[in-house]
Amino acid sequence: MNRTKSLLLCFLGIAIFINTAIAQQKTTAQKVDELLKKMTLAEKIGQLNQYNGDWEATGPITADVGSKLDAIRRGEVGSVLNIIGVAHTRKFQEAAMQSRLRIPLIFGQDVIHGYSVTFPIPLAEAASWDMEAIEKSARIAATEAAAGGVQWTFAPMVDIARDPRWGRVMEGAGEDPYLGSLIATARVHGFQGKGLGNLDAVMACAKHFAAYGAAIGGRDYNSVDMSLRNLWEFYLPPFKAAADAGAATFMNSFNDLNGVPASANRYLMRDILKGKWGFKGFVVSDWGSIGEMINHGYVKDNYEAAEAAINAGSDMDMESRSYIKNLAKLVADKKVSVATIDEAVRRILTKKFELGLFEDAYRFNNAEREKRMINTAAHIEAARDVARKSIVLLKNDKQLLPLSKDLGTIALIGPLAKSKKEMKGFWSLDVGDEKEIVSLYEGMELAAPKTKLLYAPGCDITDTSKAGFDEAYKAAMQADVVVMAMGERPDMTGEAKSRSNIHLPGVQEDLIKAVMASGKPVVVLLMSGRPMVFNYTADHVPAILYTWWLGNQAGNAMADVLYGNYNPGAKLPITFPRTEGQIPIYYNHLNTGRPAHGDNDVNYTSAYIDLPNSPKFAFGHGLSYSTFKYSNLKLSKKTMLKTEAITVSFDLQNSGKYAGEEVAQLYLRDMVSQPVRPVKELKGFQKVMLQPGETKTITFTIDKNKLSFYNEALEWITQPGEFKLMIGSASDDIRLEDSFLLN
Ligand code: NOJ
DSSP, X not given: OOHHHHHHHHHHHHHHHHHHHHHHOOOHHHHHHHHHHXXXXXXXXXXXXXXXXSSOOSXXXXXXXXXXXXXXXXXXXXXXXXXXXXXXXXXXXXXXXXXXXXXXXXXXXXXXXXXXXXXXXXXXXXXXTOHHHHHHHHHHHHHHHHHTXXXXXXXXXXOOOOOTTSXXXXXXXXXXXXXXXXXXXXXXXXXXXXXXXXXXXXXXXXXXXXXXXXXXXXXXXXXXXXXXXXXXXXXXXXXXXXXXXXXXXXXXXXXXXXXXXXXXXXXXXXXXXXXXXXXXXXXXXXXXXXXXXXXXXXXXXHHHHHHHHHHHTOOBEESOOHHHXXXXXHHHTTSSOHHHHHHHHHHHHHHHHHTTTTXXXXXXXXXXXXXXXXXXXXXXXXXHHHHHHTOEEEEEGGGXXXXXXXXXXXXXXXXXXXXXXXXXXXXXXXXXXXXXXXXXXXXXXXXXXXXXXXXXXXXXXXXXXXXXXXXXHHXXXXXXXXXXXXXXXXXXXXXXXXXXXXXXXXXXXXXXXXXXXXOSOEXXXXXXXXXXXXXXXXXXXXXXXXOOOOOTTHHHHHHHHHTTSSOOOOOOSSOBOSSGGGOSOOSSOOOOSSOXXXXXXXXXXXXXXXXXXXXXXXXXXXXXXXXXXXXXXXXXXXXXXXXXXXEEEEEEEEOSSSOEEEEEEEEEEXXXXXXXXXXXXEEEEEEEEEOXXXXXXXXXXXXXXXXXXXXXXXXXXXXXXXXXXXXEEETTEEEEEEEEEEO
């Protein structure tokens, strides 16, 4: 054989080898199918079963199942929630590796706003209107969680919420579907990073599907009764956004929707999510929600509950044990088909393959990485940045803020002034050390070391005693300025934390009144997971910051804002009512046939005779240390066809003394429409940084999509006619207006 010939043969050999290797590379779908063929029915059902671990519980424990590790060894468990840390999760994974087919477990956890480094609660982050910051916060949470052995977070919660009595408003992005959809996208992208399979990515879980936030009376777990148009228009968009962003999983909700519990809601799961939206991930029930359908009165026992849930599209049963106990019999009784079980198992196994768990079940169990990736300086710095971006300046009369760092004495008063772990808020994890959390007191000490801080708690959060008022008053009298840290306990918002009374609790407003009597300039910081009612404070205190629960860096972030190291630019993502009687109150309401014109118009109008219609603080409200001027509104045309777009431009100028950011908001109103449309809908916004005196030209594009809506037949349509365009600094602070025609 000459050289050329042997070279040719050699190339041919390599080509055949490469080709065979390519042919041997199986797709995930093929791998799933092969595994599925090896599985017994019992093993398949095991994959659909999720147990709580042996550590913490985030719901009522259903019944003792004996040793969970033994159940895992028998292949009866597909996923475990509520255990974290590489050592602890490894112990459970080792049990899975002793099961017949060695199918790895997925570890799920409520990583809602941070893992070790706690970020602001989601409602607070939503106030930043800063998608980059929100995505980064989720990214860091995912990085830390994945380093800690977790592959799945039960977040983002994308429930629209118009009722601040509902304790879970803290966990979402507020009341608006447009803002909520952008935030849902940002958070899914943040959690899933460059994609499942990367060691810093966790599966996102869009929850609670659907309409959980509309629980009647704001009482958690309560029924939801709403028109389908309302559902599609306001409650589904953030879920659609999460699905489009690639959310790996969805969780259904506790509530019934128009009489059908979400856990067995075929319309939601089969028709919309897996049908119309083409969702390829899997759906997990909420904790025990499949079994709870017995209490709903939808089914008579767990057997019927399992049948209803699996047939409707709930793939995994979290903690109700209905699947593990009943699916085999349901298959034998021909109530559930093997094909239905296979479909659910396939969805779950696909994610396990995508996570890389079949290549290495312990790839998230690296102790060195856990140590290295958690609580890094970069994560802490990011948490501080997001925290200050989340603080809303509600009021700042006579430019009381920012404070000078040269003040002689500040009286720091209030039950939350020195609090540390409280700063983490609800749904935070017990990871890390309390030492890592910065209190307001510590933050202020660090920011202005020359200023003497006089501390007096004044009262407790829910106190009825005024015994501490005198001490607080005396401290105020000795100070140049008073800073007050007031609010709820962190466990007054969150799951099962609905309140009928959302006033600033206890005697706190009385304390504020008592301190105001000192005549000293007073700044109040309000900490909470929901909009509260605080009318005395809102009407009399010159400067108010709403600081929610800001996480580990709370104290530094608050001090950054108080002293002007950071100029606040956050805007409320939810309406603040004057009192509970106005609830539900939201900016994007309909006009009615008898709208009130102004707050005192009660002459046969849709109004209360004892309360104005306007809220205390409107959606989109939030001040800055600077002021912003809006001018020079221009529309590229005044008439558009459905195939065209209008470009809207205007000048935004920083007319104040401080560099700062403004969130310029675009609202639209369809003037005549069938069915009728809201008085205002957010359709765009831009967060713009401006130096003092600087002007930037801002543009928005309005296309058909921004003008479309669901008609009574739930078709997404546009109707020709006049649209009003409003641009402003808040939903109740419109600075520029015009209108245009859609032909
Ligand atoms: C119940 C909550 O509704 C849900 O959001 C959470 O993810 C699960 N419990 C697991 O903790």
